Amino acid sequence: MHRMIKKVGVIGIGTMGQGIAEMLASKGLDVFILEQSEERLRYGLQMIEISLDKQIEKWALTNSEKKLILSRIDSVSYYEELASCELVIETITEELEAKKEVFRKLDAICSESTILASNTSTLSLTELASVTATPDRVIGIHFIYPVLKVDLVEIVRGLKTSEETFARTKHFVDEIIMKKSVMVFESPGFVTTRLICLFINEALHVLEEGVASAEDIDNAMRIGYSFSHGPFEMADRFGLDSVLAALERMFREYGELKYRPSIVLKKMVRGGHLGVKSGVGFFQYDKDGDRIS
Amino acid sequence: MKVLVINAGSSSLKYQLYNMMDESVLASGRVERIGMDSSIVTHESANKPEVRDVREILDHVTAVKRVIDILVHPDFGVITSMSEIDAVGHRVVHGGEAFKHSVIVTQEVKAEIKRLFDLAPLHNPAHMMGINAVETNMPNVPQVVVFDTAFHQTMPETSYLYPIPKVLYRRHKIRRYGFHGTSHAYVSGEAARFLGKPIESLKMVSCHIGNGASCAAIVGGKTLDTSMGMTPLEGLMMGTRSGDIDPAIVPFVINKEELTLSEVNSMLNKHSGMQAISGLSSDMREIDEAMNAGDANAKLAFDMFVYRLRKYIGAYAAAMNGIDVLLFTAGIGENSASVRRAVCEGITFLGLELDDALNTERKKTVREISKPDSRVKVLVVPTNEELLIARDTYKLTNV
Numbered sequence: 246m247h248r249m250i251k252k253v254g255v256i257g258i259g260t261m262g263q264g265i266a267e268m269l270a271s272k273g274l275d276v277f278i279l280e281q282s283e284e285r286l287r288y289g290l291q292m293i294e295i296s297l298d299k300q301i302e303k304w305a306l307t308n309s310e311k312k313l314i315l316s317r318i319d320s321v322s323y324y325e326e327l328a329s330c331e332l333v334i335e336t337i338t339e340e341l342e343a344k345k346e347v348f349r350k351l352d353a354i355c356s357e358s359t360i361l362a363s364n365t366s367t368l369s370l371t372e373l374a375s376v377t378a379t380p381d382r383v384i385g386i387h388f389i390y391p392v393l394k395v396d397l398v399e400i401v402r403g404l405k406t407s408e409e410t411f412a413r414t415k416h417f418v419d420e421i422i423m424k425k426s427v428m429v430f431e432s433p434g435f436v437t438t439r440l441i442c443l444f445i446n447e448a449l450h451v452l453e454e455g456v457a458s459a460e461d462i463d464n465a466m467r468i469g470y471s472f473s474h475g476p477f478e479m480a481d482r483f484g485l486d487s488v489l490a491a492l493e494r495m496f497r498e499y500g501e502l503k504y505r506p507s508i509v510l511k512k513m514v515r516g517g518h519l520g521v522k523s524g525v526g527f528f529q530y531d532k533d534g535d536r537i538s
Numbered sequence: 539m540k541v542l543v544i545n546a547g548s549s550s551l552k553y554q555l556y557n558m559m560d561e562s563v564l565a566s567g568r569v570e571r572i573g574m575d576s577s578i579v580t581h582e583s584a585n586k587p588e589v590r591d592v593r594e595i596l597d598h599v600t601a602v603k604r605v606i607d608i609l610v611h612p613d614f615g616v617i618t619s620m621s622e623i624d625a626v627g628h629r630v631v632h633g634g635e636a637f638k639h640s641v642i643v644t645q646e647v648k649a650e651i652k653r654l655f656d657l658a659p660l661h662n663p664a665h666m667m668g669i670n671a672v673e674t675n676m677p678n679v680p681q682v683v684v685f686d687t688a689f690h691q692t693m694p695e696t697s698y699l700y701p702i703p704k705v706l707y708r709r710h711k712i713r714r715y716g717f718h719g720t721s722h723a724y725v726s727g728e729a730a731r732f733l734g735k736p737i738e739s740l741k742m743v744s745c746h747i748g749n750g751a752s753c754a755a756i757v758g759g760k761t762l763d764t765s766m767g768m769t770p771l772e773g774l775m776m777g778t779r780s781g782d783i784d785p786a787i788v789p790f791v792i793n794k795e796e797l798t799l800s801e802v803n804s805m806l807n808k809h810s811g812m813q814a815i816s817g818l819s820s821d822m823r824e825i826d827e828a829m830n831a832g833d834a835n836a837k838l839a840f841d842m843f844v845y846r847l848r849k850y851i852g853a854y855a856a857a858m859n860g861i862d863v864l865l866f867t868a869g870i871g872e873n874s875a876s877v878r879r880a881v882c883e884g885i886t887f888l889g890l891e892l893d894d895a896l897n898t899e900r901k902k903t904v905r906e907i908s909k910p911d912s913r914v915k916v917l918v919v920p921t922n923e924e925l926l927i928a929r930d931t932y933k934l935t936n937v
Contacts, residue, residue: 249596251573273549273573303797304805307778394798 250360250417251275254327256347257337258289260484260522261364264392265334267293270317271310271393272422277321277330286320293318295533296393324350332417334386336364339490344368345376352377360410360417362386366438366487367494370403370431381407384414389437390483396424399435433498434491441479442491442504448476449507459527477527478536480510481520489514539936540564540622541928542609544602545629546668548660549573551601555609555616555623556928558936563924564616565609569601577601581608589614598671606675626672626681627931629720629923630665632658633685634711640688640930643669643681651683657711657768682931689719692760700767714772716764718746718868722754724926725867725919730759732904733863733915741858743851746921747877748868749777749820753847755854763857765850771806775846777820780810782846815839822870822877844880851881855888861914864890867921878907882916889913 252275255266262278266289269276280286297314300306306314327333333355335347344363351361361383363373374380385401398418402411411428418426429435434442448462457465463475472479480488489506496504513519513526520526521534529538539558544551554566567581567589577595582588589608595601609615609623617623628643634654641647648669655662665683672681698714699707706712722744729744730737737759745753751774754764765773765781775781783806792802813820816839818828828836855861870877875898882892891912896905901918908916 251596275574300801303795303801304809305798305801306804307808 250331250413250421252277252330252332254279254321254330254333256280256327256333256335256351258286259336259338261388261390261392262336263289263292263296264390265336265364265388266318267296267314268388268392269422270314274317274421276318277327278318279321279324279327283322290318290320299533324354327351328354328356330355330359332360332362334362334364339365339367339487339494341368341372344373348373348383349376352379357382360384360414362414364388365401366435367433367491367498369433370401371405374403374405380405382410384410385431385435386414386418387435387437397437398422398424398426399429399437400426401429401431401435403431433495438491439495442488442495445476445480445488446492446504446507446510449509452477453507453509481526481528481530482534483520484522485510485518485520485526486514539624539932540617541931542623542626543629543924543927543931544626544668544672545924546598546664546671548664548667551598551605551668553605554924554928556925556932558928558932561925561928567605567608569595569604572596572598572601579604579608581605581614583614583616586614586616598667599674602668602671602675620676623676623679625931625935626676626679627927628665628669628672628681628683629686629927630683631661631686631717632715633683633687633691634715635691635713637683637685637688638691640682640684640927640934642934643673643683647683657715680935682927682934684720684927684930686717686719687715689723690714690716690754690761690764693763697763712768714764714767716752716754716761717766717770718750718752718754719761719764720923720926721746721867721921722752722756722761722764724923725865725921726754726756726759728904728919729863729865729917732906732917732919740862741860742863742865743854743858743861745847745851745864745866745871745881746868747774747847747866747870750779751776751781751847751868751870753850753854755858757858763854774850775815775843776811777822778808778811778813780806780814812839812843815842822874826874826876840877840880844877844884847877848881848884851885852888861888863915863917865917865919867919872918872920878916878918882908890916892916 253269254277255262256279258278258280266276266278297306297311301311333351335344337343348361357379363385364387365385366387370385374383377383383403384406387399387401389395389397400414415426418424451462452459459477463477466472467475489510492504492506517523518525521530524530528536531537541556541558543554549572550570552568555564557564565583569577569579571577572595575594576592578592580590595604606620609617610619632654634657636650651662651666669681726742726744730740742756743753744756750770752764752766755762771779773781788802791797812825816825816836818836819825825836825839829840866878878897879892882890891909893907893909896907902920904919906915906917
């Protein structure tokens with residue numbers, strides 16, 4: 246029998262990494278976070294603390310629970326410190342070469358029973374696994390933003406992912422972090438990213454054509470179809486750069502015009518309007534990520 | 539005959555080893571932070587040195603093994619071999635409608651406890667881990683489960699049904715179960731014994747008030763009604779739990795504050811009660827202190843707590859058409875003379891007169907704190923759920 250998953254490494258502590266680390270720690274797991282620089286690590290931890298404070302404000306947590314959660318998150322500076330983890334989740338930027346480098350390093354230091362997972366939303370697991378000597382233990386665990394609130398995870402099987410790796414991952418998702426898992430086979434964008442990015446892209450076309458304002462399009466979809474956010478606020482929260490990157494990758498992979506990113510989206514990303522993280526996207530946000538206009 | 543009593547939580551395990559010949563506690567202790575590499579084990583007994591060690595204990599099986607190792611240890615232990623433990627009794631929070639009494643653990647009993655996970659998602663799975671861990675470590679020792687809800691299973695339909703669509707009861711077993719049953723059973727029995735009267739002749743209101751709080755109307759030794767409901771959130775105001783509120787507040791707040799279900803649940807369970815009203819603490823001792831120092835919010839929390847408790851006592855006196863005994867137990871009930879006085883001051887119309895001197899006396903045993911001619915007897919009865927679990931375990935396994 247394999248060891249129970251108790252220690253989890255999280256590499257990359259951006260928006261998704263923060264959410265994943267916080268969620269894992271709140272489920273009672275010991276979390277080790279690794280980033281490129283001390284500064285980013287500190288920033289990530291600070292954001293986790295802000296998120297926990299917001300939950301206290303919403304009565305979801307108590308101060309002592311916050312302390313306990315934070316005590317379960319340890320910052321590390323070297324890959325070697327992740328060697329004892331039973332699972333490592335990579336969640337750095339969506340750049341193939343950078344991710345490959347992470348998997349190369351992990352493969353070298355982690356024991357053979359460690360599951361190596363990527364939170365990629367569009368890249369090929371098979372390609373990431375190809376840089377390791379043990380592609381059977383490489384798998385995709387794709388969380389959805391906001392990680393703490395969305396109880397769905399796509400478990401992505403690469404070509405060489407073993408049945409055992411899949412079973413252990415599924416057990417981890419269903420029984421330990423108690424989220425609903427869906428199994429998907431590798432394909433750009435899987436299910437969630439593929440459908441939601443097309444939704445956002447189509448909303449952008451509607452906006453470009455002057456059919457309705459961003460506010461009205463959001464209201465129409467949010468209230469009309471019970472989305473928690475309309476397509477534009479959703480895009481702002483994902484990060485417009487991430488949406489653009491996903492669309493570009495799917496456009497390249499599938500070669501179909503429907504994935505071609507809207508011109509407006511490209512322009513906004515070039516102008517640094519990235520959504521919540523830059524304070525401005527289709528709407529404006531304060532530093533806590535609350536919408537102000 | 540020696541009985542080991544276990545109360546297993548998700549990351550902790552408390553235990554007492556009883557000698558049932560004289561009902562003495564041979565040793566007791568706890569394992570905390572199970573599942574971590576730095577679990578803490580503390581253990582004490584009458585004549586041996588205490589144990590406190592920190593080590594990796596990743597699951598309940600290892601925790602139980604560690605407890606046995608300490609119990610038989612030549613320096614700290616109190617028995618020479620594991621075979622001296624004749625039976626193990628477990629506390630189980632939820633027995634649903636299936637368990638009206640304590641029972642010996644069988645495959646069927648385990649399956650039924652599992653079916654009840656839905657009703658007690660935080661507690662029953664942890665108890666099950668405790669039961670399985672004992673089974674692994676001591677495969678031939680009989681185990682007994684004692685349920686917090688069992689004592690209240692005598693409630694009539696008029697008490698346990700909620701006036702909501704009946705299909706919800708049929709589909710999901712939504713009804714009043716009540717909790718602290720083991721404690722209410724123990725203290726009501728002790729009270730009758732202390733008064734030297736058959737329990738069948740008495741109408742009692744039992745107030746188990748600690749960080750969690752409930753009261754029970756007990757007629758002839760059987761629960762007629764109790765304040766906790768389907769979950770331990772209903773009823774009295776508690777340390778951090780709201781107790782009774784208008785249920786329409788829940789959807790209203792969810793809508794106005796954009797809360798999720800888990801947020802509103804946590805609000806009512808962890809951010810309400812004395813903590814919320816005092817803005818200070820969930821601990822009655824601290825609230826009492828602050829109130830005496832002039833803190834207005836602490837006084838409000840104290841007054842609300844007392845007022846709500848008094849309402850229940852009055853309601854139960856009416857429900858029973860009389861009251862012979864009012865009894866206080868658990869942390870606040872056993873230790874707070876000021877709460878007892880404040881509660882009793884407002885219900886003298888029942889024919890109840892507190893003796894101030896007796897009320898403020900500090901004692902660890904059952905005692906009467908009403909005046910000799912008070913028609914309603916007021917008692918303080920220290921609770922001992924572990925002993926009742928040990929007794930039930932002994933009774934069921936020693937036939």
